[in-house]
Amino acid sequence: MAEDLAHILEVGQRTVPLRVTRNRRAKRMYLRYIPTEHGFSLTLPQRTRFDEGVAFVNAKSDWIANTLARMPEKKKLRFGVTLPILGQQVQILRDPELSKPFKLTATALHIRPDASKSSGEQIETVLKKIVRGELQALSEAKAAAIGRSINRVTLRDTRSRWGSCSTTRNLMFSWRLVFAPYEVLDYVASHEVAHLRHMNHSAVFWSRVEDICPDYRDWKDWLRDHGAELYRFVK
Ligand SMILES: [Zn+2]
Structure with missing residues (x-):
């Protein structure tokens, strides 16, 4: 280049x-x-x-x-906007009174403002914390269900894939999954965890995915049809 x-x-x-x-x-x-x-x-x-x-x-x-x-138009991460967070429509609110860095309810995400960062950066940081926590919990539970354990969970902003699994049991996910329904995170975590048993996409691999995520086909299709929309949110 x-x-x-x-x-x-x-x-x-x-x-x-x-x-x-x-x-x-x-x-x-x-x-x-x-x-x-x-x-x-x-x-x-x-x-x-x-x-x-x-x-x-x-x-x-x-x-x-x-x-x-x-393709959907870009939408900026700003206080006041409403974003799809784990399948719920959630308004992002600035809340200086908050005793902790953030609080997520069914309808709002309260964030304690940090003057040293732009609002886009603050919101992205909080969204990454939220999605990382969910993916970590899901991955640990799914791994336990198939008699495996995971090492580290990291986040990236990849365009080519929603997740990956290394031979050293490290899992990587796209932080943009935070804009997808919770069941999509369940599927992507199940998919990567199933690679702890089968490092391929064989029929045996997919039946392992089905064991820990019975409706995985629906959420795999959702990602195929709506995946591009998860990229519309920018700092
Ligand atoms: Zn795979």
């Missing part, structure tokens, strides 16, 4: 971020949607001229417009 230029793409009346990257190994140009930015990334092979890239993007204007219409 040589350069990563920020450009603006005009689509109808609106402007959309476009990142342009050169890649020596790329054989052809390609254009990709970036959910976290509600924008696009254009990759150019080393010797392709920039104006050829522009022509390539222009030729794809229908695909760009359709993709933007299909």
Whole structure:
């Protein structure tokens, strides 16, 4: 990757971020949607001229417009907004009187403000604590149910996967699962824990997942259909 230029793409009346990257190994140009930015990334092979890239993007204007219409717009993490948290619609509230850093009820997430951080950072930090606690508890319980134990649970902001399981029994999850229904966390934790027994996606693996998460097919489908929506929330 040589350069990563920020450009603006005009689509109808609106402007959309476009990142342009050169890649020596790329054989052809390609254009990709970036959910976290509600924008696009254009990759150019080393010797392709920039104006050829522009022509390539222009030729794809229908695909760009359709993709933007299909994908949800970004929503900023701010005090006052309502977010889907573990399947409930929850309003994020600033609460200076709170005796602990945060409190989650069925309808609100109260956060004690911290002047040293931006509101987006504060909210993201609290959401990560919440999802980490749920995933840790779920993973421990599911592992115990199949006679295994887990090592560490960590969070990342990965685009390619919702979770992973290492041979050293460390589990990794996307913190964005906090915006999914609780049953989706149950499925993803069950999936990764089942890898403690089977490091593959064989039929035996899936029957192990079913043992500890009987409705897993529904929640696997939910992630396939709604996964992109979990990327719409930004700091
Ligand atoms: Zn897997």
